[in-house]
Amino acid sequence: MDGQTPSPALMWRAALDALRAALDTPMHSGNALVQAAGRLLQTVSGLPPISSGADHDSLRSELNRLLGDASSHLQAMDRALAAMLEERRPWSAVLLLAATAICLTRACTSLAAYPRLSDSTAVYALCAAALSLLTGSMLRVQQQLESRGGQCYLHALVVEMVLVVGSSSDDAQRVQQVLRGNTAALRAAFGCGMLQQASELLAVSALPANEAAAAALARTAAKPAVLLPWMARLVPMVQQLRNADPAADSEAKWATVMPTLVTLLLKAPAFQSRYEAAIRRDVPLQRQVVLACLISLECGTQQLDAGAAGSADGGRQDGTPVAAALREQVGAEAAADALGTGSGWLAVCRALTLLSMKPVATGLSAVAHGPTSARLLDCATAALRHLVSPAAEQQLAGQTQAATASAALSLVAAGHAAQVDAPGRSTSDLCRSARKVLRLLPDAIAALRLAAAAEGGSTDGLAALATVNITSLAGPRLLQHVRPAEMSAADVVAWCTAAVAALRVLPLLLQLQPRLRGVNLAAEVPDATSLLDSLPGHLLGVVASQLHSVNQFNVQLTCTAEGQAEAVETQAEPLFLLHSVAVRCLHWLCTLDDAQLAAMPVLATWDGWHTLVHAIFNEAVGVHRMGRCLAEGEEDKQREVAFTQRLHSLCLAHAPLVPLLSEKTGRRIDGPTLGFFTQLLYIVAFAPPAAVDPQLLAGFERSVRSSLQAAASSPRVEAVWEGVYTWLVEGEDQPQYCAFLLTSGLMQEGLAAAEAAAVANGMPMPSVAHRLLACVHVCCSNLGHAADELVNRPGAATSDASCSQIQAITAACIELDVALAELSFSFPPPPSLATLPLYQATVVPAAATLATKLQEYWQLPEQLQTNRLEAARAAAARSCAYLRCANLGGEGGALAGTGSSTRCR
Numbered sequence: 001m002d003g004q005t006p007s008p009a010l011m012w013r014a015a016l017d018a019l020r021a022a023l024d025t026p027m028h029s030g031n032a033l034v035q036a037a038g039r040l041l042q043t044v045s046g047l048p049p050i051s052s053g054a055d056h057d058s059l060r061s062e063l064n065r066l067l068g069d070a071s072s073h074l075q076a077m078d079r080a081l082a083a084m085l086e087e088r089r090p091w092s093a094v095l096l097l098a099a100t101a102i103c104l105t106r107a108c109t110s111l112a113a114y115p116r117l118s119d120s121t122a123v124y125a126l127c128a129a130a131l132s133l134l135t136g137s138m139l140r141v142q143q144q145l146e147s148r149g150g151q152c153y154l155h156a157l158v159v160e161m162v163l164v165v166g167s168s169s170d171d172a173q174r175v176q177q178v179l180r181g182n183t184a185a186l187r188a189a190f191g192c193g194m195l196q197q198a199s200e201l202l203a204v205s206a207l208p209a210n211e212a213a214a215a216a217l218a219r220t221a222a223k224p225a226v227l228l229p230w231m232a233r234l235v236p237m238v239q240q241l242r243n244a245d246p247a248a249d250s251e252a253k254w255a256t257v258m259p260t261l262v263t264l265l266l267k268a269p270a271f272q273s274r275y276e277a278a279i280r281r282d283v284p285l286q287r288q289v290v291l292a293c294l295i296s297l298e299c300g301t302q303q304l305d306a307g308a309a310g311s312a313d314g315g316r317q318d319g320t321p322v323a324a325a326l327r328e329q330v331g332a333e334a335a336a337d338a339l340g341t342g343s344g345w346l347a348v349c350r351a352l353t354l355l356s357m358k359p360v361a362t363g364l365s366a367v368a369h370g371p372t373s374a375r376l377l378d379c380a381t382a383a384l385r386h387l388v389s390p391a392a393e394q395q396l397a398g399q400t401q402a403a404t405a406s407a408a409l410s411l412v413a414a415g416h417a418a419q420v421d422a423p424g425r426s427t428s429d430l431c432r433s434a435r436k437v438l439r440l441l442p443d444a445i446a447a448l449r450l451a452a453a454a455e456g457g458s459t460d461g462l463a464a465l466a467t468v469n470i471t472s473l474a475g476p477r478l479l480q481h482v483r484p485a486e487m488s489a490a491d492v493v494a495w496c497t498a499a500v501a502a503l504r505v506l507p508l509l510l511q512l513q514p515r516l517r518g519v520n521l522a523a524e525v526p527d528a529t530s531l532l533d534s535l536p537g538h539l540l541g542v543v544a545s546q547l548h549s550v551n552q553f554n555v556q557l558t559c560t561a562e563g564q565a566e567a568v569e570t571q572a573e574p575l576f577l578l579h580s581v582a583v584r585c586l587h588w589l590c591t592l593d594d595a596q597l598a599a600m601p602v603l604a605t606w607d608g609w610h611t612l613v614h615a616i617f618n619e620a621v622g623v624h625r626m627g628r629c630l631a632e633g634e635e636d637k638q639r640e641v642a643f644t645q646r647l648h649s650l651c652l653a654h655a656p657l658v659p660l661l662s663e664k665t666g667r668r669i670d671g672p673t674l675g676f677f678t679q680l681l682y683i684v685a686f687a688p689p690a691a692v693d694p695q696l697l698a699g700f701e702r703s704v705r706s707s708l709q710a711a712a713s714s715p716r717v718e719a720v721w722e723g724v725y726t727w728l729v730e731g732e733d734q735p736q737y738c739a740f741l742l743t744s745g746l747m748q749e750g751l752a753a754a755e756a757a758a759v760a761n762g763m764p765m766p767s768v769a770h771r772l773l774a775c776v777h778v779c780c781s782n783l784g785h786a787a788d789e790l791v792n793r794p795g796a797a798t799s800d801a802s803c804s805q806i807q808a809i810t811a812a813c814i815e816l817d818v819a820l821a822e823l824s825f826s827f828p829p830p831p832s833l834a835t836l837p838l839y840q841a842t843v844v845p846a847a848a849t850l851a852t853k854l855q856e857y858w859q860l861p862e863q864l865q866t867n868r869l870e871a872a873r874a875a876a877a878r879s880c881a882y883l884r885c886a887n888l889g890g891e892g893g894a895l896a897g898t899g900s901s902t903r904c905r
Helices: 008-024 029-046 054-086 092-110 120-135 136-149 152-163 169-179 181-207 208-219 222-243 246-250 254-267 269-281 283-305 321-330 335-339 345-356 360-367 371-387 388-393 402-415 426-452 458-474 489-504 507-518 528-545 547-557 561-589 594-599 604-635 637-654 655-665 675-688 694-712 715-730 735-742 746-761 766-791 800-821 835-858 859-878
Strands: none
Touching: 008 029, 008 054, 008 092, 029 092, 054 120, 054 136, 092 120, 092 136, 092 181, 120 136, 120 181, 120 208, 120 222, 136 181, 136 222, 152 800, 181 208, 181 222, 181 254, 181 321, 208 269, 208 507, 222 269, 222 283, 246 388, 254 269, 254 283, 254 345, 254 604, 283 345, 283 360, 283 371, 345 360, 345 371, 371 426, 402 547, 402 604, 426 489, 426 507, 458 507, 458 528, 458 715, 489 507, 489 528, 489 547, 489 561, 507 528, 507 561, 507 594, 528 604, 547 561, 547 604, 561 604, 561 655, 561 675, 594 746, 594 835, 604 637, 604 655, 604 675, 604 800, 637 675, 637 694, 675 694, 675 715, 694 715, 715 735, 715 746, 715 766, 735 746, 735 766, 735 835, 746 766, 746 835, 766 835, 800 835
């Protein structure tokens, strides 16, 4: 037999012999009793199941007899401990007896958990005695640990209590190091272990074979009047242990003890109704349970942040009958608990499961404000981030439904934390919550995608629930509390990310609509139907709600050079992407038929889209212009070119939207007050001329002339001068745009209108006059510099025609230089009425002649080819939104929308 594994029957005989020996050891025999209990724990570890045969029957009879003896023994230990505490016996003796009781309870719980061996009567007797011990004298021991110390027998007690929580031996040694000499932390660890032991006892009693035992316990040792006050005293121990051992976040199993116990009591049929009613009445306990869930969420997500899911579910208990009983009673029916492949996932999913259960969920909103609200929202956000991450997708293969359910629970928790009408919520609290919700929304939408992708009828309900929860979060009532004065650049980035996710999910929502409407959520959410219908509008509200705040924030931020640099560094890329997605969204909308638009009427609100995409465009152009100016000031040519190309790309992508929205809204392109003027200005000023639609150029000309006519009747001379400056100033840095203004006559007409207004109503304020006059000078001067650079550029003359044009440009440059030099004043020009005619008489005509020569040069075949190449490069650097790609939601794959094809495949 040497070297051979003993038969299951022999292993069971040895375990029962060890139990008998432990029960026969005198209760006050000191170390001998502890050693006997230790041997018992070793022998019961890893016992194989026995399901039939003569051995089974005899072992079953012996086991139940010994379990009955053990229950009597535990009752005696309870009485002995109570007497020792009353008589102030030596503390070392008290700790020895307590440690032995822990070992005996744990071993007997393990034996009672084996199916088809224990009977309900024996299980009831054992659990009743053990629970009475835990809620009686053991609680008194735990409460006195801090005041009475106990260094002598600290080792044995701590190791046994930590093993109850389920840590490995290495973890036990680490925790022992932390707790050595720290009796407050020892007391907290003891309390956590007691909660875990109660969970194990109740899980075993709640197994189907022990239904009668559970029912009896619910009326006696485990009734709410006994357990709830006991739990209330131990709940703070979880936070105290966390405070004592910051490193414990790397091993999150201990943080699940309270959520596990409460979930079991609210799920097991024998306890459910009693505990639902009792907890619903006990608001202070509800708050404690929520806080315990927060600790579990925080520890679990911190462990996942560290890059590991942790050891297997239950650690040392994994695979044992006790662990199986806990999984069955706490999580087998909840999809979220299927993710419990590690202690990090276990901590997250157990807490989320409990937060979704009545009556905890009912009381959640009452405590979800102030610091608790912020913590809850942070926890839900962190949990959701992990649940929808690519790493989770790989690790949790086959658990899509579980991940989706857990994500839905995160949204429920976040929804409670984000309630606008929760009692005690201040304006600053709401602002903080709104900012957090913006960061949560992209992952919330990812959870919806996860639910939609899951197969099986049960997941349709999850997709609908996720949709409802996102609707609650995205409501404008909360997001309107984000104010410019309280924003940061990071908030702008968060809004861009949320807005991108909101726009990209619209095609999926349209596709899912028939499925979502077929799901009955009335039991969970009474107004589910209206919430499902409201989500598209709410998502568009997310995009629109922050536009004004972002604009106002950027106005304040960019008052300084440091603020400008921060805006460019943080916002350029997110705003560029948001504009890309908004453009694609409009192209997608144009592919929908009337029936599809009727299914989501909010999508056809073209006036709203007009305002939305133009505001995004304006913000993106503003930041990129700023980036180009900063790069130019720093003489960073490479960065300047990059921002110039981005500006080209933005304008090329936006240009097709102008006629599209003009048609959809019925607004004329050339109406200066109807919302197209600024967009046309940017497109004409920044897009490569070869790529600009001639109709847009003509529309811009008409818009400018209409604005001049409208301003002519204004008594405010400043309105005329400022209006001309608005569209003229872009010519300072854009020579091709400046040439267009001169050859089209717009600059001349604008200056004539400014002069007429000044003659009729007097000169404007000096600052206004100086700004326009200086702009005229800079536009003409810079046009000359650009022409000079062109004629001196290698390869500028590649044909006879180009040689002739270069000569004409050179002559025109000389004329312009002479005109500028002959001005009777130095720069800046004096802001007087006499100054403007001097420019009109000599400088502007010379600049117009040069502009004509430049235009003729740019129209040469070889130059047109160069301009077209520049336009093509800008389009390729841009997303394929320029070419009207309708692949809004990335349906073509992860890299869809980044190429230059007409449609992603």
